[in-house]
Amino acid sequence: MSLFDKYINKLKKQKLADEAVYIVTEDSVSIYGGDVSAELMHTANELKAYCLLYIRPSEPFMTALEKAAEGGEFAPNDSETRTFLHTVPVADDFADVSQALKRRKAVFVRGHGIVTAAPFGAEQAFIFASSVLFSGFVKFFSDTGEAALLGKSCDTESALRLLAEYIENFHHTELPELDRDILLSDESILSSMAQAGRATVELGLVDSFFGNISVCHDKNIYISRTGSSLDELEYEIDICPTDESTCTGLTASSELASHRKIYETPGKQVILHAHPRFSVIMSMICVEDCENRGKCHYACIKKRYVGSSPIVPGEVGNGPRAMVNTLPSAMRDNDSVTVYGHGVFTVSASDFNDALRLLTETETAALNEYQSILLASQTSTRSPR
Amino acid sequence: MHTGKILSVNLTNLSWNILPLEKCIYDKFIGGRGLSGHLLGTYLENNPLIFCNGPLTGSGYQTSARCAVMHINPKTGGLFRSDFGGRFASALKNEGYDGLMITGRAESCISLVIDNGVRFADVPRGYATVSPGADRNIKYCKIISDGFFTSHRGGTGTMMHRMNLTAIGIRPSGAPQAPDTSAYEDIERLINAAPSLTGRLGIGKFGTAALYDLTRARDILPNTFFNLPQPAANTNACALGETQSVSCGGCTIACRKMKNGLRVPEYDEFAMLLCMGVPFERIIETYNHCMKQGIDIITACHCIAQSGMDPEEFLYDIPEEFYNGSDRFAVKGVELPAIAPNGALGVALGYVTSPNGADWTTAMALTHEILRKPVPTDRQSAEGKAVINIAYENAKAASDSLPVCRYALFAVSLEEYAKTLNTTAAKLAECGSDIFMNEINIIRRLGFGIETDRLPQGALTPEQQTGFDAELKKYHRMRGLA
Numbered sequence: 001m002s003l004f005d006k007y008i009n010k011l012k013k014q015k016l017a018d019e020a021v022y023i024v025t026e027d028s029v030s031i032y033g034g035d036v037s038a039e040l041m042h043t044a045n046e047l048k049a050y051c052l053l054y055i056r057p058s059e060p061f062m063t064a065l066e067k068a069a070e071g072g073e074f075a076p077n078d079s080e081t082r083t084f085l086h087t088v089p090v091a092d093d094f095a096d097v098s099q100a101l102k103r104r105k106a107v108f109v110r111g112h113g114i115v116t117a118a119p120f121g122a123e124q125a126f127i128f129a130s131s132v133l134f135s136g137f138v139k140f141f142s143d144t145g146e147a148a149l150l151g152k153s154c155d156t157e158s159a160l161r162l163l164a165e166y167i168e169n170f171h172h173t174e175l176p177e178l179d180r181d182i183l184l185s186d187e188s189i190l191s192s193m194a195q196a197g198r199a200t201v202e203l204g205l206v207d208s209f210f211g212n213i214s215v216c217h218d219k220n221i222y223i224s225r226t227g228s229s230l231d232e233l234e235y236e237i238d239i240c241p242t243d244e245s246t247c248t249g250l251t252a253s254s255e256l257a258s259h260r261k262i263y264e265t266p267g268k269q270v271i272l273h274a275h276p277r278f279s280v281i282m283s284m285i286c287v288e289d290c291e292n293r294g295k296c297h298y299a300c301i302k303k304r305y306v307g308s309s310p311i312v313p314g315e316v317g318n319g320p321r322a323m324v325n326t327l328p329s330a331m332r333d334n335d336s337v338t339v340y341g342h343g344v345f346t347v348s349a350s351d352f353n354d355a356l357r358l359l360t361e362t363e364t365a366a367l368n369e370y371q372s373i374l375l376a377s378q379t380s381t382r383s384p385r
Numbered sequence: 386m387h388t389g390k391i392l393s394v395n396l397t398n399l400s401w402n403i404l405p406l407e408k409c410i411y412d413k414f415i416g417g418r419g420l421s422g423h424l425l426g427t428y429l430e431n432n433p434l435i436f437c438n439g440p441l442t443g444s445g446y447q448t449s450a451r452c453a454v455m456h457i458n459p460k461t462g463g464l465f466r467s468d469f470g471g472r473f474a475s476a477l478k479n480e481g482y483d484g485l486m487i488t489g490r491a492e493s494c495i496s497l498v499i500d501n502g503v504r505f506a507d508v509p510r511g512y513a514t515v516s517p518g519a520d521r522n523i524k525y526c527k528i529i530s531d532g533f534f535t536s537h538r539g540g541t542g543t544m545m546h547r548m549n550l551t552a553i554g555i556r557p558s559g560a561p562q563a564p565d566t567s568a569y570e571d572i573e574r575l576i577n578a579a580p581s582l583t584g585r586l587g588i589g590k591f592g593t594a595a596l597y598d599l600t601r602a603r604d605i606l607p608n609t610f611f612n613l614p615q616p617a618a619n620t621n622a623c624a625l626g627e628t629q630s631v632s633c634g635g636c637t638i639a640c641r642k643m644k645n646g647l648r649v650p651e652y653d654e655f656a657m658l659l660c661m662g663v664p665f666e667r668i669i670e671t672y673n674h675c676m677k678q679g680i681d682i683i684t685a686c687h688c689i690a691q692s693g694m695d696p697e698e699f700l701y702d703i704p705e706e707f708y709n710g711s712d713r714f715a716v717k718g719v720e721l722p723a724i725a726p727n728g729a730l731g732v733a734l735g736y737v738t739s740p741n742g743a744d745w746t747t748a749m750a751l752t753h754e755i756l757r758k759p760v761p762t763d764r765q766s767a768e769g770k771a772v773i774n775i776a777y778e779n780a781k782a783a784s785d786s787l788p789v790c791r792y793a794l795f796a797v798s799l800e801e802y803a804k805t806l807n808t809t810a811a812k813l814a815e816c817g818s819d820i821f822m823n824e825i826n827i828i829r830r831l832g833f834g835i836e837t838d839r840l841p842q843g844a845l846t847p848e849q850q851t852g853f854d855a856e857l858k859k860y861h862r863m864r865g866l867a
Contacts, residue, residue: 026772027862047811050772083574086800102811103803119776120753121769124760226580227757240586245623247586247598251757254580318584319577 003122004032007053010126014207015169016133017055019113022122024051039094040115046098049117053125056113057133060162060169065136067158068143069108076139077297078280079342080131080210083316088135106132123209130207138281145285145370148377156374163371166277170204171367173360178352182215182270189215189222190237196272196352197230205359206230206274211343212253213352214271216263219243223252223259230274254317258345261328268331268347272355275343276363278370282306283338285373297340307365309336309344309358316342336362386440386806387411391424392482394497396548397489401503406483415813416440416483417788418466419820421455424486425464426827432457434544436515436553437484438474441787445561446805447572448790450475450634454536457831459543460524460684460710461718464740464828467537468788470633470641471530472513472557479558491549500556508554516552517542518679522708526679533648534633534641537746538719539681563635568804572797573637579796581756582638588792589630592642594622594655599755603764605728608660610714610721610844611690616659624665625649633790640792647673650682656723657686661696675700687711687720714841717742717833726844729754730767730853733845734774737838738860740824746791748774749781758795767853771860779817786820825866835866 001009004022011017021033023044036044036054044052057065068074068088075087089100091109100107106116106128114132118125140159147154176199182192197213200206211230214223221240228236240249240256242263249256259271283306284296292299298321300313312330314323323339330337336346336358344362348354391404406420414423416439424435434456441449452474458465477485480499487497491505498504498512508514518526518539526542527535545551563569576582583589588596598621600606608615625642628649632639642649650658650672663671675682680700688707689699699707714721719742726733735748745751753773754764762773780799781791787802799810799817806813838857845853861867 027859050776083578086571103809104800120760120762120773127760225757225761227759227761244585246618247591247595247622248602250581250584250586250595250599251755252580252584252586254578254584256580257585260585315574315577317578317580319573322577 002032007122007126008033011055011129014201015058016061016130016207017113018058019054019056021054022051022125023054024121025049037094043094043097043115047101047117049101049119051118051121051125053116053118053129054113055129060165061133061137062113063158063162064140065108065114065133066110067155068136068139069110074136074139076135076142077284077341078135078138079297079316079339080275081135081138082297082341085128085131085135088132108132108136127209130209134207134275134277137277138284141278141281141370142284145281145373146287148373149285149287151377151380154377156378160371160374160378163367163374167367171363172203173364175199175203175353175357175360178356180351180353182351183217186239189217190234192352193222193224193237194233196356197224197233199356200272200274200359201229201231203356203360205276205363206343211274212255212259213273214253214259216242216269221249221256221259221263223249223256225251226253255323257318257322257324258327261324262331262345262347264328265332267349269350270348270352270355271345272352272359273343273345274359276359276366278366279306279309279338279344279363280341282366282369283311283340283342300340306338306344307362307369309338309362309365310334311338311340313340314342338362387416388478388481388483390482391484391486392499392503393486393488394503395489396487396491396495396550399491399505404486411440413816413819414823415783415786415816415820416442417451417453417786418455418468418782419786419816419823420484421453421466422820422823422827424484425455426823428486428488429457429827429830431488434487434541434548435484436473436477438478439483439786439788440806441789442478443475443558443561444805445563445635446569446789447576448633448636448638448793449787450636451788451790452477452530453785453788454528454541456541456544458540458718458742459547460540461742463717463719463742463831463833464824465538465540466741466824467541468785469528469530469536470534470636470790472634473515473530473555474788475561475634476513476555476557480555485553487548487550490547494549494551496552496554497550498554508552511557512554513557514552514554517545517550518677520678520680520703521546522705523680523703524708525681525684525710527676527681528679529676533631535676538744539679539684542679561635566805568801571801571804572793575796575801576637576793579758581758581795582792588640589638591622591625592628592649593640593652593792594625594650596652596751596755597621597656597659600656600724603728603755605725606656606660607686607721607723607725609725609727611660613660613662613690620659620665622655625669636790638790638792644669648676653723654682657682658696660723661686661689663696667697671697671700683722684710684720687714714844715743716840717828717837719743721841724751726840727846727849729764730849731762731764731770731774733840733853734767734770734856734860735778737840737857738774738778740821740828747778747781749777749791749794750774752777752795756795759798767849767856771856771863774860775863776814778821779814781817782820783813783817786816822864825864835861
């Protein structure tokens with residue numbers, strides 16, 4: 001199976017897209033995944049991009065994207081959009097796609113779906129498309145949630161309908177039983193990580209290319225590599241000595257520094273990090289007037305929670321605004337911490353069962369809190385004044 | 386952004402004049418490397434030595450304190466292109482020039498000073514400088530900028546010696562402030578998100594020698610093509626202990642390192658010297674000796690392998706028969722750097738298609754094959770690398786023309802750089818393609834045909850060679866070179 005077919009299957013299996021087509025232009029043109037409209041083909045010819053991916057998102061993502069795009073180009077304040085996409089341009093039809101793709105990685109076309117252009121091929125195009133999917137979803141639900149909380153006019157009805165559809169198709173609370181004695185050998189550690197990563201993706205808690213996972217054992221941190229898929233971690237784990245006596249961990253997750261600092265607290269053995277959609281959304285919904293508004297992702301000083309998971313600010317990786325300065329201290333007293341607009345980190349003292357349970361519980365709490373906001377808003381709108 | 390002027394100096398008659406440039410030249414070639422290529426192509430018969438800054442020079446953007454240098458390679462007769470850090474580029478711009486083109490040969494050794502005009506006099510203390518390494522004999526002599534920064538490979542120092550040019554000094558400009566723009570923030574966010582740049586094990590902490598552990602673990606160090614034993618695992622950048630960081634201008638990565646007042650070797654030099662058997666405890670001292678002499682360590686280590694001599698004995702007294710380097714493991718006469726082609730086939734393809742000869746910094750395949758950015762690719766396979774290398778060659782050519790540092794491309798793409806110039810990534814890539822193809826045209830004029838796009842005999846296994854050749858053909862078709 002080609003890489004193109006692999007990612008088309010992945011998009012469909014994860015119920016992210018109803019249609020997915022790759023147009024691949026090298027010294028000849030190949031098409032994977034079905035028929036291509038003349039308009040899209042024209043775009044591919046015009047751009048001469050190596051790899052063009054078109055997806056028609058499945059529901060509720062398509063409607064969420066349509067609504068996010070109502071005001072044109074959009075840019076929610078989540079970490080993925082801020083760091084990698086910057087903004088998501090919106091086109092009215094395929095004729096406008098090539099212009100948008102000359103400056104951005106992906107574009108949303110009203111009534112059709114997402115088009116991305118990727119010089120590195122199938123995998124990169126898949127990442128761009130799933131990032132836009134995430135971005136549009138977060139944009140619609142965070143804007144609607146915040147408006148509802150402020151009592152402003154918003155499309156509560158659509159949000160509740162899409163939320164119900166999302167819960168039915170994507171929210172799972174039944175947890176698989178994961179390996180228990182994971183520290184027996186390198187092999188048992190690596191296979192337990194691959195198993196937990198796969199379970200995290202299958203539970204819909206992260207799109208496969210995001211998130212990371214680690215185990216600390218015997219002066220080593222076993223951590224997923226940067227750019228690895230959580231559902232395909234076999235051979236994708238770096239073993240980094242805690243004394244930093246080698247740089248082989250240079251390809252480790254960009255959150256290695258945070259993981260390392262978290263493990264400085266005794267009793268933490270494994271870390272699981274995912275981007276559950278509603279935990280991210282709820283971490284961004286805040287209506288308090290504050291001097292740091294607009295800088296919430298790195299300077300939030302309010303005590304806020306998703307369920308019982310405290311929310312901390314922090315950017316990806318390193319630097320003065322990075323989560324390495326906020327997350328590890330918050331994790332000293334909490335086994336689940338949510339990073340603003342980014343995702344949830346959970347820890348456990350033994351294996352991944354508790355970490356996965358905490359992740360799921362945080363997301364369930366986020367969904368319930370979100371639903372309550374919408375329902376309360378609906379009730380107050382309907383109540384006679 | 387641009388001054389529209391190139392300072393042209395003729396050393397034969399000690400004269401100078403200003404070449405004005407049309408806006409359309411900048412629209413196509415941007416600045417830096419692109420502009421250098423335009424000037425070299427235009428004045429090729431005069432055998433010029435060219436230095437160019439670019440539109441981001443002096444802007445305060447991260448990693449933009451780079452100066453492009455280009456000329457005919459005195460060792461191979463092909464194209465030499467490199468860049469270096471320090472104050473030279475911004476000082477040149479501050480004097481009102483986008484480029485400096487030097488031709489001719491002075492009767493006796495002189496220095497060139499640029500401060501509100503041109504003088505041939507000793508360089509005043511504190512000026513931004515470029516000077517050749519001390520070794521006048523070798524054809525692979527490098528330059529040193531501000532006494533600390535060097536070009537990636539050798540040849541420019543040889544050019545300066547031939548011209549009887551002892552130093553170039555320019556009155557320094559003030560340090561630029563970081564711009565308060567969203568483009569700066571976007572770039573900074575990506576730099577901070579990249580483990581290879583600012584991570585705990587990244588080049589910001591350990592210098593570019595941090596890459597050594599990765600290439601060693603993948604068995605792609607130069608010992609594989611020299612058929613030598615692999616150096617020990619504990620002789621790595623971490624084992625050098627605490628170092629001090631030095632930044633090229635306002636770079637926030639600061640990958641240049643010092644220890645006890647001496648420079649710590651860069652990746653290629655570190656790997657080469659270790660593979661040759663230079664004792665780990667003497668590697669910094671040996672590196673600094675080579676830097677002062679201007680010795681291109683990559684070339685010198687190929688000579689050491691060929692001669693079978695003790696490496697330190699060789700480097701402290703280079704035998705005359707090795708003044709021209711070695712061409713046993715070379716592409717277009719340029720010796721392979723410290724990544725073995727048989728373990729990274731995208732890197733190998735980049736070696737043969739680079740107008741520079743064997744050079745991993747032209748197609749930057751290390752980024753995806755080893756560092757997994759922006760996405761990992763299968764380093765054991767050539768398949769699909771033609772199209773990826775073309776995209777990266779174009780991106781690298783454009784970013785070298787802004788100019789920004791090659792290591793920034795581990796994390797930042799043309800999409801972010803386009804914002805600094807209010808243009809699009811697609812437009813920058815188009816310029817990158819023009820810049821690259823201009824260099825191809827130059828090497829054709831210098832006698833390097835498509836048949837010189839080949840690896841040294843035996844660099845790949847026969848199975849690898851078949852796939853590699855097919856991908857190379859595809860590359861040539863896609864570039865319109867077949």
